[in-house]
Amino acid sequence: MKPEISSKLPKLGTTIFTVMSQLATETGAINLSQGFPSFDPPDALIDRINWHLHNGANQYAPMPGTPSLRMAIAEKTERLQRRKLDVDTEVTVCTGATEGLFSAITAIVRTGDEVIILDPAYDSYEPAIDLAGGITRRVPLKIDENGSDFHPDWQRLSDTLSDKTRLIILNFPHNPTGAILTAEDLDQLAELVRDRNCYLLSDEVYEHIVFDGEPHRSLASHDELWQRSMVICSFGKTFHATGWKLGYCAAPAHLTAEFRKVHQFTTFSVSTPMQHGIADFLASDPGFYESLPAFYQQKRDRFCELLAPSRFKFQPARSTFFQILDYSDISDEIDESLAKRWTREIGVASIPLTVFCETPFTGTRLRFCFAKDDGTLEKAAGILCEL
Ligand SMILES: Cc1ncc(COP(=O)(O)O)c(C=O)c1O
Incomplete structure (x- = not known):
């Protein structure tokens, strides 16, 4: 007889970070989803x-x-x-x-x-x-x-x-x-x-x-x-x-x-x-570590400057290496399905916000990681500005 597993976490699937990073790898999209830098630790x-x-x-x-x-x-x-x-x-x-x-x-x-x-x-x-x-x-x-x-x-x-x-x-x-x-x-x-x-x-x-x-x-x-x-x-x-x-x-x-x-x-x-x-x-x-705010603020500012001509609405992030973009002027699709579709179709991966909420109060917003080299940010922003 095979023992039956009664899951201790029956509702739990794979974390969105793994899902989106995997999708970015499979599709060759620029991965601004999972939060990891594209540069190395200090020598x-x-x-x-x-x-x-x-x-x-x-x-x-x-x-x-x-x-x-x-x-x-x-x-x-x-x-x-x-x-x-x-x-x-x-x-x-x-x-x-x-x-x-x-x-x-x-x-x-x-x-x-x-x-x-x-x-x-x-x-x-x-x-x-x-x-x-x-x-x-x-x-x-x-x-x-x-x-x-x-x-x-x-x-x-x-x-x-x-x-x-x-x-x-x-x-x-x-x-x-x-x-x-x-x-x-x-x-x-x-x-x-x-x-x-x-x-x-x-x-x-x-x-x-x-x-x-x-x-x-x-x-x-x-x-x-x-x-x-x-x-x-x-x-x-x-x-x-x-x-x-x-x-x-x-x-x-x-x-x-x-x-x-x-x-x-x-x-x-x-x-x-x-x-x-x-x-x-x-x-x-x-x-x-004291140089980190200036280092990441320069990245945030660059990313926001590149996105200024886009149709996204945003306020520059106050902390972390993530920028929230509100896409309500572009689409009314649910954020999780849009994040997946854009990864496949436009080649930029992001993280939907509603998956972290009990009620979808965050609406039409996606999270983009800007801990990336300038070339990657320029390429991604170029694509996002065309939407
Ligand atoms: C809010 C928050 N808590 C915890 C962690 C996990 O940190 P660590 O990789 O050190 O386990 C992360 C990683 O992205 C995070 O964003």
Whole structure:
């Protein structure tokens, strides 16, 4: 007799990022769908990793991460967010943000707990909540009157909070909309959760890609929020190295202790030479991540300038390496079907927004990744301007 599989995730298909990237490869389309840069990590960083590969750093790293990398993360966090982390009890290196998010959700969410996520929501959150036995409550971001800017809707979030709310997952700088948090947003969030038995999981993988002189306001920067927060970051985004799958979780000791209970059996520890190499690079060139806003802002500006004559409506992204384009003057087709058709027919792949939402409130909008060389952006924009 063949045992019958009763899926633990019956509704789940293949992630849209894989679907669109595969379609782009099959059709030879310019792939502005999945978020990965078309350029390499800095040479000095690759050299340091290479050096450690040749000099014995090839066995298990300590479960929470190498002391040198945890120290470098703590220095960076203190420098940028004025939060002094205890390297022994408050920092854990993980296998990309994806593992960090999964371990955090698994550690905190129990059967029947409610978890609030903000739509459009990155697609790894809900399956992890499902596997933990939690119940997802989705709160849409608010779109401003011009239809071009997205903000957290604190009133709706407040209306959705209940005694069962165990966790709120935030993602600012926000993928895909580029929304960022203001200082008032942090205070408002603090007020909402003050008397509640509820934790915060903050996905901050685009922490270093915020434009127009705005700072990134981490939950780690806010004394009151920090007490109940787990902050997840990714070196994949910071070093143009999404394939390396390296990230970290910063959280107060009591939360880190629970996080590590899961992390140690999800992955145990993370690539040793990578950790040593990144630690060396962060110590020798702390300015690299500080150059990222200008680097990506120049790409954003170039892409927007190229698209100015097009029929798309847009507001330049405020953060991340994604530009949202509203195609309502070109077509009224549903975004998912249009993104697939355009990949096949015009040769530019993008990501539809409604797949990240419970209700299709984002309407006629697609996400385009501008972490590409200028030639690729020019070619893609040329095609989009003909629509
Ligand atoms: C919002 C968000 N969270 C998490 C991740 C996953 O990061 P990592 O590749 O480090 O696992 C991504 C990657 O695109 C992302 O955009």
